[in-house]
Amino acid sequence: MMKFSGSFALALSLMLGGLAAGAAEEKTPPPPPSEDALDFAEAAVPVDGSEADEDLQLQVAVRLFDMDQASRPMCRPRLLSARELEPERKGALVERWFVKSCGQIFPYRVVFAPNPASGDTTFTAKLDTGPYGMPAY
Numbered sequence: 293m294m295k296f297s298g299s300f301a302l303a304l305s306l307m308l309g310g311l312a313a314g315a316a317e318e319k320t321p322p323p324p325p326s327e328d329a330l331d332f333a334e335a336a337v338p339v340d341g342s343e344a345d346e347d348l349q350l351q352v353a354v355r356l357f358d359m360d361q362a363s364r365p366m367c368r369p370r371l372l373s374a375r376e377l378e379p380e381r382k383g384a385l386v387e388r389w390f391v392k393s394c395g396q397i398f399p400y401r402v403v404f405a406p407n408p409a410s411g412d413t414t415f416t417a418k419l420d421t422g423p424y425g426m427p428a429y
Contacts, residue, residue, distance in 0.1 A: 325354045325357075325358070326358075328357070328361075329353075329354045329357040329358055329361075330354065332353060332354070332357040332369065332371070333349075333350045333351075333353035333354045333357065334350070335371075336349075336353045336370075336371035337349045337350050337353060339352075339353070339371060339373065339374050339389070340373040340374065341373045341374040341375045341376070341387070342374040342387055342389070343376060343385055343387070344385070344387070344404055344413075344415075348404065348413060348415060351415070352389065352402055352415055352417060353371055355415075355417050356369070356371065356389060356391055356400055356417060357369060359400070359417065359419070360391055360393050360398070364393050364394050366394075367393045367394040368393070369391050369392065369393040370391065370392045370393070371389065371390075371391055372390040372391065372392055372397065373389075373390055374387045374388065374389040374390070374402070375387065375388055377401070383405065383406040384403060384404060384405045384406070385403070385404040386401065386402070386403050386404075387401075387402045387404070388400065388401055388402070388420060389402050389417075398419060399419075399420040400417050400418065400419055400420055401417070401418055401419075401420040402415055402416070402417045403415060403416050403417075
């Protein structure tokens with residue numbers, strides 16, 4: 293039988309207890325978008341250059357507003373345009389969306405992917421940066 297020191301055993305039990313508690317938690321839905329995010333999205337849609345439908349464009353615009361405000365809360369972002377990066381592959385579409393904030397233009401990589409189980413299209417969005425952390429155009 294192995295013996296563990298008291299601090300190691302305590303750390304292990306806290307870690308395992310935390311994993312079990314985390315596994316039992318249910319996912320909560322995201323909070324509703326702010327009034328500012330909705331205003332930003334409604335002013336930007338339809339987005340020049342995007343192949344997504346207007347409902348998805350609204351959802352992406354709200355997400356980009358929230359992402360921009362999280363990193364630059366003192367600035368007011370403006371959505372400029374989008375352009376297709378990669379043609380549809382297995383139903384997925386990749387676009388680069390441009391947001392002007394704090395006097396700079398920030399590119400975001402947006403990937404639209406169909407969800408066969410629900411029939412909906414989901415998306416992911418992230419700041420498109422190059423190898424040195426600078427925006428990749």
